[in-house]
Amino acid sequence: MSQFVALWCAAVALACAILAVTRPAIVHALIWLVAALLSLAACFFALGASFAGAVQVLIYAGAIVAVFVFVVMTVDASPEALARERARLAEGWKRPAAAVAMVAMPLALGLASGAAQPVAGPEQSLGALLFGPWALAVEAASGLLLAALMGARHLGRRRRDG
């Protein structure tokens, strides 16, 4: 039964992704991106990959989207945005509510009651894989991340003169 939940959540993620790339407002697209990533995390949990699901929630939907939000905060801010946002919410609450209902439906029906099958053994075997045979790949990935962050810091610094 958890296969059905995985398929359902992946389909919801696809619908949210289509909405994310078609919304005209950047904040709406960002919220739909969060919805897609969170329902994808639910799909991972249903597949039995609980470590991947936790990483998806913490890093993808948490850290990466938080960086996006920080950048979006520099884009626009207007004082009368609140009233406009209320008017928008009054007319456009149906699609988010439908998405929430679609994500919550398998849970409400009790289909996810059975525990998900673990992929292969406990999570310790994933650590043994990452720090055993794949240690070189993990080191390369950490070097890539360090280089990217140093590059971002270099690009983001303020120049003294022009």
Add this chain to the structure above:
Amino acid sequence: MSATTLSLLLILAGGLFVTGFFGLLARRAILFQLISLELMLAGPALAFLAGGAFHGSQQGQGMFVLIVILAAAEVALGLALYLALGRVADVEDSDTITRLRH
């Protein structure tokens, strides 16, 4: 999991990738293109995890960890480039960057 579930999950993963690709090509604002790149990375992540669950192997999750690291590096560099371009040249969409010097 059955082979039918695996192929359906792979179809959905391909749909995620194609959706992100469409967004990357169709939208012109750089932030939208970065969001589309995130979706393009989410598609293969789902494919790796579905394959790992089908074959009963942890290597799908291992590839997912590498994909997450790649996505974090890409977002950090992309957003820093976006901020730097906006500060230096007042660039907000990728049509105005026909050459990377001004």
